[in-house]
Amino acid sequence: MAEVTYLEAIRQALFEEMERDPNVFCLGEDIGAYGGAFKVTDGLQARFGEARVIDTPISEAAIVGAAAGAAHMGMRPVCEMQFIDFISCAYDMLTNYVATARYRAMLPCPMVVRGPSGGYVRGGPFHSQNPEAAFLHTPGLKIVCPATVSDAKGLLKSAIRDDDCVLFFEHKYLYRRIKEELPTGEHLVPIGTARIAREGRDVSIITYAATVWKALEAADQLAAEEGISVEVLDLRSLQPMDDEAILATVRKTNRVLIVHEDTRTGGVAGEITARINEQAFEWLDAPVLRVTAADVPLPYSPPLEDYVLPQVADIVAGVRRLARY
Amino acid sequence: MATAQRTQPRGGLDAAAKLELYYYMRLTRTLEERLVNLYRQTKVVGGLFRSLGQEADAVGSAYALDRDRGDILSPLIRNLGSMLVQRARPVEIIRQYMAKGDSPTRGRELNIHYGDLVRGFIGQISQLGDMVPVMAGVTLSFKMRGEPRVGLVYVGDGATSTGAFHEGINFAAVQRCPLVVIVENNGYAYSTPLSKQTAVRDLKDKALGYGIPGEQADGNDVLATYEVTKRAVDRARRGEGVTLIELITYRRKGHAEHDNQSYVPPGEIERWERENDPIDRYVAVLASEGVSPAELAAIDARVQVEVDEATDEAERSPMPEPRDALVGIYADPPVVDPLWFRAGVRSAVETHERPASWGTHDG
Secondary structure (H helix, E strand, O other): OOEEEHHHHHHHHHHHHHHHOOOEEEEEOOOOOOOOOOOOOOOHHHHHOOOOEEEOOOOHHHHHHHHHHHHHOOOEEEEEOOOHHHHHHHHHHHHHHHHHHHHHHOOOOOOEEEEEEOOOOOOOOOOOOOOHHHHHOOOOOEEEOOOOHHHHHHHHHHHHHOOOOEEEEEEOOOOOOOEEEOOOOOOOOOOOOOEEEEOOOOEEEEEOOOHHHHHHHHHHHHHHHHOOOEEEEEOOEEEOOOHHHHHHHHHHHOOEEEEEEEEOOOOHHHHHHHHHHHHHHHHOOOOOEEEEEOOOOOOOOHHHHHHHOOOHHHHHHHHHHHHHO | OHHHHHOOOEOOEOHHHHHHHHHHHHHHHHHHHHHHHHHHOOOOOOOOOOOOOOHHHHHHHHOOOOHHHOOEEEOOOOOHHHHHHOOOOHHHHHHHHOOOOOOOOOOOOOOOOOOEOOOOEOOOOOOOOOHHHHHHHHHHHHHHHOOOOOEEEEEEOHHHHOHHHHHHHHHHHHHOOOEEEEEEEOOEEOOEEHHHHOOOOOHHHHHHHHOOOEEEEEOOOHHHHHHHHHHHHHHHHOOOOOEEEEEEOOOOOOOOOOOOOOOOOOOHHHHHHHHOOHHHHHHHHHHHOOOOHHHHHHHHHHHHHHHHHHHHHHHHOOOOOHHHHHOOOOOOOOOOOOOHHHHOHHHHHHHHOOOOOOOOOOO
């Protein structure tokens, strides 16, 4: 099997699920004839037709709301946000309507909202966001953030088959930068199970999405230069969050660094820290530390963006501090 | 001959159907009057929303749907009558208002905020306009599957100012979804009159901006609301897409029962009550077609019994079990008890307490 990119893995997942289940359909801006701003849906409309690969008006609230309505009736819509930054235009629909539907009205919402998230690409304030924390706060939504090619495919297939709404945050930095040989046959990755990306014994890094790769780079450097053994836990999904995997790595290394690309205040790291504090305080040998973006809108110019976003050197410094604590 | 007169069709409705319209309007009003009593007895937990004076537009429009074909409507807060037409039961409504554990939402949602896809009505939320995109999607699924079903979504005059209304109706228009959008223009959005809501004189004209037909009708004439909606439903079922209908009516009560309507010009409410009550008007129509007062009185009596029985049944209903608040957020429930932490600090320590190896990892 040839290696495929993260982007191709996503396209494969969409193709396979649309082939498998006639209730699956895609809707979004420029996804049909044009194939999407990043070409994720390239070829989909040619294969499945305009009725199942729908080019919509610029209406994120209508895209999500219509998906919810179709999902109630047994369809399995997959919405594309052209950039995930635009998901905030559908924030009301997602948090007030979709997230509450099953609870308040027993209305199923088997739907996916997917799109390119994240920075490191000089996208500026409106093409680089990481919106996960805003939605983690809303019961009723699931949140998936794949870091690898095989996870991108396997988790998206699981998301499409899930009976609830899954927000699927693809990382645009990874779209064409990583490649992997995918398993043959049906490839599904369950939502809610973290993955140990690297085994280690001295310090744990808990992270997800693109910063998994930064963490792995930092771990290599620390092993080679200082003999520090770093474990990297890739959460894969934030809701549900794999508490058992988090607690297991805490019990193993007793030192934890949480890394995410999103801003610091109110970010996911705070939630993970609280869970460790509540359930594994006795196991800690050092305070839980965070490496995150600075609390600013993400700037465009390379020296500014590089300074704001977490870099390998920041992670190395954080691990060193924990190792010496 | 009275009989001959009575079978004279208007809007294609026979005599039995016309009496059914009367029944639903009367049921709406009587049920709401009962809810007012329960509210004053503090048995209604939240606010109470009336549709007094709007019964005709709710009932007549919903009646134009085909329940046997699986048409679906999305009601608004003043569409109790529409839900009753779709076979919502009075006991469900009273249980909802009284926050009972066996209410359709098990005490999770208020008032008439509930739905049943089988009977063909869908639970609304409070964010106005949001049901328009949702119903665009419901009807998109009808179109995609080639089902001959139609959707109907109600919004008020105020909701036409929202982004969701615009996005939803535009989306549905582009996709030619089998959807009817009814704007119930009752003059006020809470306290805000139409003149402060929009510079448009006739809300039906908003249809022009979406490239769809716009119609306007007297919302207090139940047969007129039925007829205009039926035309739009038939168009939608024929695959001709979305219609926007403005029904002119008037909200005689406040936004909710607590609202003293201080913003309403003196005499306005009384004038509508005196000159344009939808039930009074319809009674006159039925009388002119030969329906006897005794026939209507029999319906009134039947409605009274139904509402009495529903009240008794709802009063006997239990309040919800507190722990029921925690289930049903996801299809597959989480493994961890969401309130594990209430067991206290000891439980966390006992479950996860570290063995003797303080200060080092266990590896």
